[in-house]
Amino acid sequence: MSDVRQHADDIHEQFSDHLEDVSVEDVEERLTTLVDEYKVPIDEARRSVTNHYLEEAGLEREDISSGDSEKANVEDVDEPEEWIDLTAKVIELWDPRSDSVAQVGLLGDPTGTIKFTKWAKSDLPALEEGGVYELRNVVTDEYQGRYSVKLNSTTVIEELDDDLEVGNDTSEIEGALVDMQSGSGLIKRCPEEDCTRVLQNGRCNEHGEGEGEFDLRIKAVVDDGIDAHEVIFDKDATEDLTGLSLEEAKDMAMDALDTTVVADEIRDDIVGTYYRIEGPTFGRYVLADDVEELDGPVDAEELLIKARSM
Numbered sequence: 001m002s003d004v005r006q007h008a009d010d011i012h013e014q015f016s017d018h019l020e021d022v023s024v025e026d027v028e029e030r031l032t033t034l035v036d037e038y039k040v041p042i043d044e045a046r047r048s049v050t051n052h053y054l055e056e057a058g059l060e061r062e063d064i065s066s067g068d069s070e071k072a073n074v075e076d077v078d079e080p081e082e083w084i085d086l087t088a089k090v091i092e093l094w095d096p097r098s099d100s101v102a103q104v105g106l107l108g109d110p111t112g113t114i115k116f117t118k119w120a121k122s123d124l125p126a127l128e129e130g131g132v133y134e135l136r137n138v139v140t141d142e143y144q145g146r147y148s149v150k151l152n153s154t155t156v157i158e159e160l161d162d163d164l165e166v167g168n169d170t171s172e173i174e175g176a177l178v179d180m181q182s183g184s185g186l187i188k189r190c191p192e193e194d195c196t197r198v199l200q201n202g203r204c205n206e207h208g209e210g211e212g213e214f215d216l217r218i219k220a221v222v223d224d225g226i227d228a229h230e231v232i233f234d235k236d237a238t239e240d241l242t243g244l245s246l247e248e249a250k251d252m253a254m255d256a257l258d259t260t261v262v263a264d265e266i267r268d269d270i271v272g273t274y275y276r277i278e279g280p281t282f283g284r285y286v287l288a289d290d291v292e293e294l295d296g297p298v299d300a301e302e303l304l305i306k307a308r309s310m
């Protein structure tokens with residue numbers, strides 16, 4: 001079989017469910033025209049012909065199968081636009097921010113965790129939090145260095161009975177804590193059972209107005225010189241980092257009749273300081289498990305380069 005014919009076959013196969021009156025010969029003719037008459041490289045010709053049929057069928061790239069998805073683990077995902085099969089547990093579902101998305105959340109397998117998106121128009125069954133699924137034919141995606149998988153209309157979902165152990169991707173970051181985000185300091189959480197949402201102006205998104213229980217946490221941005229990482233310090237990590245206990249923080253807020261004094265005090269204490277932080281990655285966050293304060297930028301070389309360029 002000629003090279004062009006093979007590509008025509010592949011493309012035809014991808015669209016077999018969507019364009020019934022397109023023959024392999026039609027596809028081959030389009031490819032041949034581009035390659036022979038317009039001297040377009042075969043890869044580019046294939047992309048162009050694929051796009052032509054996508055448009056004709058009113059589909060997105062995610063809607064067509066590459067026909068050769070491979071069984072993979074979460075940790076293997078390091079390229080966009082790869083077609084893979086995953087066996088994974090739904091760790092968390094988030095609220096979709098767009099009508100085009102039916103479900104969005106976090107999947108995990110023993111090798112790590114990864115975000116997933118399920119398109120509304122893909123018309124797939126709903127995934128349940130805690131459920132374990134075999135997901136065939138999902139496509140990988142990348143945004144700002146972070147990978148995700150997309151469930152599309154060619155995806156096949158099969159719920160499994162077994163449980164699945166979920167592993168952590170542990171991260172180690174060394175860098176300057178450059179920012180503390182809102183929602184840090186002394187916060188109040190919803191007291192409803194199994195609801196730990198942070199109250200916004202005394203309200204839980206789910207349960208409405210409530211008394212709330214005080215908690216301490218920090219959402220920080222740590223810059224390692226290459227990337228900015230979002231790091232969460234829970235109560236224990238916050239107490240360790242700042243030397244301020246939850247009780248002391250409550251007293252401070254009571255004296256000032258204002259909870260924001262706690263965040264202000266913490267900000268003054270930590271922003272601009274260098275840390276080595278280790279902990280599991282959870283979605284886009286690193287949870288600070290092990291924290292060490294550093295004297296300054298660790299990479300002396302880098303400092304010298306910076307100094308010379310001033």
Ligand SMILES: [Zn+2]
Binds near residue numbers: 190191192195205207
């Ligand atoms: Zn609640």
